[in-house]
Amino acid sequence: MKKLSEMTLAVIGVGLIGGSLARVLRAKGSIGRVIGVGRGEANLKRALELGVVDSWTQHIEEAVKEADLVCVAVPMGAYAGVFSAMKTVLSEQIVFDAGSTKQSAIQVARQQLAGFQRFVPAHPLAGTEQSGVDASFESLFENRLCILTPEEHTDPQALDVVEHIWQVAGSRVLKMDASQHDAFLAGVSHLPHVAAYALVYAISREAEKQKGAYDPFDFAAGGFRDFTRIASSSPEMWRDIALNNREAVLNKMDAYQGALQEIRHSLETGDGEALLKIFSDAKTRRDAWVKSSQM
């Protein structure tokens, strides 16, 4: 088998994630060649200009035919089309994705690539609220977790190669069950996004109804800015994530709505002790996390 540094990588979707992976592998001299694939010509030209890819094409089959490795870094909604387009030219290539929901990725791969055992579901826990190749940077994955969720029949050699790629990119790699991954991420990533979008939406809708001399956003400060930063993320991407991890997200929403209801009850009954306990538990837990993660 070829060494990684002799392999050709096709990156389908040269955005924040795909672009950053190409950048770090190229910067370390760890990859032979990178072919960028996408629909937007302007973004692909920009990727070439920035030195993120060696060449580009808008044709998936063309790139996959020449590749040893294929990274699928497109929104979940585009997976079926992408897998279907590469189907006829797949043989010995190793394919991995970088999507935020793993059960849905596996489901689409099963439907489109039935019997293909060299697909490795992966999710690098990294990102910003920006998108596009201009937002990509070499150190995005450094010291971040990358979670692989192989199935029982996943080719062990393919799994090793994909693990190695993400380690070269600077990530700590963990392997776990896709459903476990989806439950964890629903809580600490998908739910916060839903909660932030919901808050801006609620305040904004109220402001429209009332239309007074002031706008409530005039009174927003630093706490609001940080709390709502993720509400500036791509709405299309987060719609896809929410729908594709629906069960787990609804589950975490249950827990969240329950906690809000508990706070509401404490407020209504003027139970300061109960409120203090909830707020203190949260602060203790969050401070401990900050300390241990050094985030």
Place this chain on the structure above:
Amino acid sequence: MKKLSEMTLAVIGVGLIGGSLARVLRAKGSIGRVIGVGRGEANLKRALELGVVDSWTQHIEEAVKEADLVCVAVPMGAYAGVFSAMKTVLSEQIVFDAGSTKQSAIQVARQQLAGFQRFVPAHPLAGTEQSGVDASFESLFENRLCILTPEEHTDPQALDVVEHIWQVAGSRVLKMDASQHDAFLAGVSHLPHVAAYALVYAISREAEKQKGAYDPFDFAAGGFRDFTRIASSSPEMWRDIALNNREAVLNKMDAYQGALQEIRHSLETGDGEALLKIFSDAKTRRDAWVKSSQM
């Protein structure tokens, strides 16, 4: 009437807010003398050491007797005791506070200082999740809003002096009705705090129930860090704020819980268009706010 630069300011509660106000007025040479007042001797000694105050005392009456201006910068729960302690020595002094909820501040002042017309309710919209005099800094109020919520009978000269103080501190001063203030702040400040505490609490409680090989917080990243930053704020302070602005907070919680329910419904029915509309509206509104506020 004396000039501000000849006046003595008593700061009751030399923490983040009180300490920062003392710092900026002293740095600009805009105040004659600052007396720090508080319960904790260590914090007061530290304030003197840092040059935040000229002197300190643990006795409210003693400081207020000597002062021209009194800044009450303590948690809402301590207002009644503070006002009550200064009652017998009040004559020509101007008193203002810096609390986050204004109707409750006015209510306590009315009860404790019945007939006194030189109390000016004020709220500088500034802060961090830190507290104590060590967290205070000179530029905290720069370019921030400070909202004054005078009553009909508030002495106009006292109002002018307090407006001037906050302008010297670098703030843009707005005057409005206390109930209007409380409604706006409930939406863009109090609700986000409740929402952030609730989320960490919900995830943490679920983790305790499940106790698996992993902790969900292991999978939290940058989005989670920013979203939950305000959940590291003082639980006592936020319990007081929530209870003291109960009606307005419950009102905004209605709107928020309604938005979450709407998202939940869209998820349950797989209505991607409705989800996309909610997420897009929120992103558009938030991006416009960032642009206009340059936050």
